[in-house]
Amino acid sequence: MARLPFLGRLSLRDYTALVFGGLFLFFETILTFVIALLPRAVIQWFYNRSRHLFHFIGGPPIPKSEEQHLAEHIRRAEDFQKLCEIFGYEHEEHVVLTKDGYLLGLHRLPAKKGEQRHAFGTSTGKPVVYLHHGLLMNSEVWVCLTNPQRSVAFTLVELGFDVWLGNNRGNKYSRKSIHHNPNSYKFWDYSIDDFAWHDIPDSISYILGVTKEPSLSYVGFSQGTAQAFAALSIHPPLNEKINVFIALAPAMSPAGLAASVVDSLMKASPTLLFLIFGRKSIMSSVPAWQSLLYPPVYTAAITASLRWLFNWHSHNIAPLQKLAAFPHLYSYASVKSVVHWFQIMRSAKFQMYDEDVQRLRRPARPSGVSAYAPARFPTRNIVSPIVLLYGDQDSLVDIDVMLRELPKGSVSARRLHGYEHLDVIWGQHIDRDVIPRVVDSLRDYCVKPERLATELKMTNGASTDFEDYNTGTSTPAETLSSDQ
Numbered sequence: 474m475a476r477l478p479f480l481g482r483l484s485l486r487d488y489t490a491l492v493f494g495g496l497f498l499f500f501e502t503i504l505t506f507v508i509a510l511l512p513r514a515v516i517q518w519f520y521n522r523s524r525h526l527f528h529f530i531g532g533p534p535i536p537k538s539e540e541q542h543l544a545e546h547i548r549r550a551e552d553f554q555k556l557c558e559i560f561g562y563e564h565e566e567h568v569v570l571t572k573d574g575y576l577l578g579l580h581r582l583p584a585k586k587g588e589q590r591h592a593f594g595t596s597t598g599k600p601v602v603y604l605h606h607g608l609l610m611n612s613e614v615w616v617c618l619t620n621p622q623r624s625v626a627f628t629l630v631e632l633g634f635d636v637w638l639g640n641n642r643g644n645k646y647s648r649k650s651i652h653h654n655p656n657s658y659k660f661w662d663y664s665i666d667d668f669a670w671h672d673i674p675d676s677i678s679y680i681l682g683v684t685k686e687p688s689l690s691y692v693g694f695s696q697g698t699a700q701a702f703a704a705l706s707i708h709p710p711l712n713e714k715i716n717v718f719i720a721l722a723p724a725m726s727p728a729g730l731a732a733s734v735v736d737s738l739m740k741a742s743p744t745l746l747f748l749i750f751g752r753k754s755i756m757s758s759v760p761a762w763q764s765l766l767y768p769p770v771y772t773a774a775i776t777a778s779l780r781w782l783f784n785w786h787s788h789n790i791a792p793l794q795k796l797a798a799f800p801h802l803y804s805y806a807s808v809k810s811v812v813h814w815f816q817i818m819r820s821a822k823f824q825m826y827d828e829d830v831q832r833l834r835r836p837a838r839p840s841g842v843s844a845y846a847p848a849r850f851p852t853r854n855i856v857s858p859i860v861l862l863y864g865d866q867d868s869l870v871d872i873d874v875m876l877r878e879l880p881k882g883s884v885s886a887r888r889l890h891g892y893e894h895l896d897v898i899w900g901q902h903i904d905r906d907v908i909p910r911v912v913d914s915l916r917d918y919c920v921k922p923e924r925l926a927t928e929l930k931m932t933n934g935a936s937t938d939f940e941d942y943n944t945g946t947s948t949p950a951e952t953l954s955s956d957q
Contacts, residue, residue: 540793544619547797548768553580553638553646556616556801560627561586565593569679570651571642571671578646579676580612582626582636596685599635600919603680605673607695607724608814609756611645611804612638614694614898619794622904625692625911632912633925635684639676639697641668643754644804661753664813664826665696669703669850674711681714688716690919691857692911694898695869698723702823702879705855712856717918719860719911722897725823725852725878727814727869731784736818743815746808754805763803768796775799779895783868789896798899816847823878824849852878859884860914862907864892 567579615626640646653660698720730736827847
């Protein structure tokens with residue numbers, strides 16, 4: 474019997490995903506559209522109802538402490554500028570034009586708190602460090618902490634670094650292109666490949682052009698580390714521009730999700746995500762839900778989602794830190810970039826995006842040898858020194874697999890006991906467990922470290938000798954080398 478050209482390529486599972494994906498997209502679109510048209514009074518009514526329900530179940534509200542008021546200010550901060558103002562820092566905004574036409578927002582913290590800065594957009598004469606966020610995030614994740622001593626960005630500024638913070642194409646600060654409208658499919662047609670080919674190297678070239686420094690130090694978190702692994706592996710000259718690469722909660726080839734149903738479905742056919750979420754941005758209704766839900770309810774929903782998807786319990790992140798930071802957790806990203814991650818998980822290889830999606834439907838050859846394989850990122854070619862800081866409770870990090878894919882002799886890895894993924898940037902004790910390791914590595918490799926402060930001025934006005942700050946109360950951690 475003749476097979477229909479389109480229907481014959483889809484399985485029953487694909488049809489199921491197509492139906493539910495269509496319904497999901499329909500209701501998501503309707504919800505986003507309706508909320509955009511609702512008067513503020515109606516949105517406030519829904520917000521008040523969720524607050525009433527929360528206090529009905531959890532008890533009446535109690536007067537807020539000073540720490541709670543600070544967390545509330547951070548939660549309500551609308552952008553990077555407002556977050557910096559809370560802690561008394563001035564920032565600069567820069568825009569990078571990538572070679573393929575995307576406009577990326579860069580944020581810069583060039584001066585210590587209270588330090589006068591007159592010539593903006595010029596060299597500071599300080600060592601440069603570049604921070605890059607993870608998947609579905611933006612630069613705000615580095616500065617939305619309830620204590621500036623636990624902020625990697627603010628700590629490095631106080632030590633005398635010229636701190637830059639990047640943003641991926643499509644997110645809150647980079648939703649513009651000279652070629653495509655953000656409402657078009659073409660705007661969102663990008664994967665990790667594009668971050669590696671354009672976003673990272675173009676941002677770094679711009680920063681070095683402004684600062685007049687020969688190289689900078691790179692600190693990445695989660696996908697921000699994967700983008701650097703990929704970029705360094707395919708751009709040999711980029712290795713000369715990065716004097717050290719510090720990878721926080723490094724991501725290269727995650728084993729998968731803790732939610733077995735989602736994990737098995739997405740690994741079986743990663744492109745099902747296109748059927749479920751479409752081909753633009755993923756989970757674009759999150760801001761709408763955030764506007765409707767009382768903050769503790771929204772925080773509880775995020776916590777439950779992280780536990781279900783990744784088996785992260787978030788015990789190391791204080792409740793007030795969750796309340797302050799979770800509203801800054803989500804930013805827009807392409808569905809294609811998430812599909813790329815599931816392709817990597819499915820193949821267990823850190824590879825470039827596989828455009829030949831129909832290959833998944835072809836039967837294996839009798840010899841067992843495939844006729845086609847997506848190009849892999851040649852990460853063993855990386856020359857820049859690499860420092861890995863990872864939590865031993867992080868379900869997305871397989872350190873043994875990662876070390877096998879990195880060059881021998883130039884990689885050091887430190888395990889953080891009891892740490893999960895988000896703990897590495899928002900944990901209660903990162904000021905003693907994580908930041909000192911970051912600063913040690915920067916001092917070892919950055920250009921002219923003698924330009925840095927020998928004392929770290931704390932927010933309460935006291936000064937602490939950095940050697941004591943660095944080692945005084947650190948939790949023991951295990952150090953591994955790449956050849957172990």
